[in-house]
Amino acid sequence: MKAIVLTDFGDINNLRVQDLPMPTIKDDEVLVQVKAISINPVDAKTRNGKGAAARLANDNPMILGWDISGIVDNIGKAVTNFKKGDEVFGMVNFPGHGKAYAEYVAAPAAHLTLKPGNITHEEAAAATLAALTAWESIVDALKIEENDKFLVHAAAGGVGHFAVQLAKHFGAWVIGTASAANKDFVLGVGADEFVDYKARPLEEVISNVDKVLDTIGGENIDLSLNLMKPGGTILSLVSGKNEEVQEKAAAKGMKGMRLLVHSSGENQQKIAALMEKGILKAHVSKTYSFDQVPEAHLQLESGRTVGKVVIVL
Numbered sequence: 001m002k003a004i005v006l007t008d009f010g011d012i013n014n015l016r017v018q019d020l021p022m023p024t025i026k027d028d029e030v031l032v033q034v035k036a037i038s039i040n041p042v043d044a045k046t047r048n049g050k051g052a053a054a055r056l057a058n059d060n061p062m063i064l065g066w067d068i069s070g071i072v073d074n075i076g077k078a079v080t081n082f083k084k085g086d087e088v089f090g091m092v093n094f095p096g097h098g099k100a101y102a103e104y105v106a107a108p109a110a111h112l113t114l115k116p117g118n119i120t121h122e123e124a125a126a127a128t129l130a131a132l133t134a135w136e137s138i139v140d141a142l143k144i145e146e147n148d149k150f151l152v153h154a155a156a157g158g159v160g161h162f163a164v165q166l167a168k169h170f171g172a173w174v175i176g177t178a179s180a181a182n183k184d185f186v187l188g189v190g191a192d193e194f195v196d197y198k199a200r201p202l203e204e205v206i207s208n209v210d211k212v213l214d215t216i217g218g219e220n221i222d223l224s225l226n227l228m229k230p231g232g233t234i235l236s237l238v239s240g241k242n243e244e245v246q247e248k249a250a251a252k253g254m255k256g257m258r259l260l261v262h263s264s265g266e267n268q269q270k271i272a273a274l275m276e277k278g279i280l281k282a283h284v285s286k287t288y289s290f291d292q293v294p295e296a297h298l299q300l301e302s303g304r305t306v307g308k309v310v311i312v313l
């Protein structure tokens with residue numbers, strides 16, 4: 001099978017298409033013939049030796065990627081919830097070695113769910129790491145409730161566009177930030193208010209926020225704390241740029257949290273259910289072929305991605 005091997009940590013030239021033996025599956029795994037792969041900022045960070053790099057470094061070959069949608073080709077002896085031919089999607093082995101940049105992926109059955117028939121493999125692949133992060137942030141960590149005033153930074157991005165939709169579903173009043181070019185997109189996914197973070201200081205237009213999803217880190221945490229109500233909560237996702245969020249928030253009488261998303265077929269199933277009902281949609285702004293993964297990495301590293309980019313096999 002074809003796979004994209006990371007020959008060493010570094011730039012996109014280290015991503016090479018190679019022929020590898022088919023993966024073998026353990027008793028609790030399924031073999032998935034991959035139809036679409038989504039990529040995330042952590043893919044590029046890991047390629048560069050950051051992100052999840054330490055968890056791959058001792059393996060040979062190293063294969064990036066975690067987000068897949070495809071067709072079950074074989075099942076392990078202990079798998080009871082899937083059969084050959086099922087269409088499935090999920091985030092495989094995150095944070096670990098997902099090995100998703102390949103024609104076939106061995107995935108724990110517990111990390112997958114059935115793909116709803118009304119969405120494409122591209123849309124399903126897009127609704128994995130980013131959607132699970134939004135779900136774990138909004139439901140498990142921030143516990144978003146009706147009428148919460150909720151600020152989503154980078155509302156046009158992968159995590160952001162899912163976070164806006166989920167928070168609206170749970171009844172929040174949602175403010176989304178992006179640059180002016182993405183105003184219609186952010187309002188289109190359901191935000192109640194759009195704020196252009198480049199036009200003027202956020203504190204001139206945003207105040208009394210209950211909960212914040214920080215997708216930027218660093219100074220954005222300090223900035224956000226000035227927009228929040230006493231007792232408010234900020235959740236920061238950007239590892240390496242959010243170590244002090246708890247201390248900074250506590251100093252202002254607020255709560256600061258960090259989160260690292262984890263593979264979960266159970267949460268993936270809840271996302272699938274909302275997609276089946278048309279409540280949650282994945283916006284795929286661009287697709288690439290398998291050979292174009294290096295180009296897709298450059299797109300991600302631009303920091304300007306709208307919704308998700310997906311690799312189609």
Ligand SMILES: NC(=O)c1ccc[n+]([C@@H]2O[C@H](COP(=O)([O-])OP(=O)(O)OC[C@H]3O[C@@H](n4cnc5c(N)ncnc54)[C@H](OP(=O)(O)O)[C@@H]3O)[C@@H](O)[C@H]2O)c1
Nearest residue numbers: 041133154156157158159178179215237259260261304305
């Ligand atoms: N901890 C975790 O488990 C976890 C999980 C997922 C993601 N993350 C991290 O969270 C971050 C976001 O991930 P993502 O997948 O959503 O990224 P993404 O899709 O690449 O985000 C791109 C978007 O960011 C917007 N943006 C850039 N700078 C901005 C700013 N200062 N204010 C507002 N919007 C801004 C851009 O909009 P404009 O072009 O309009 O500026 C663009 O639409 C990444 O650092 C990622 O590694 C962490």
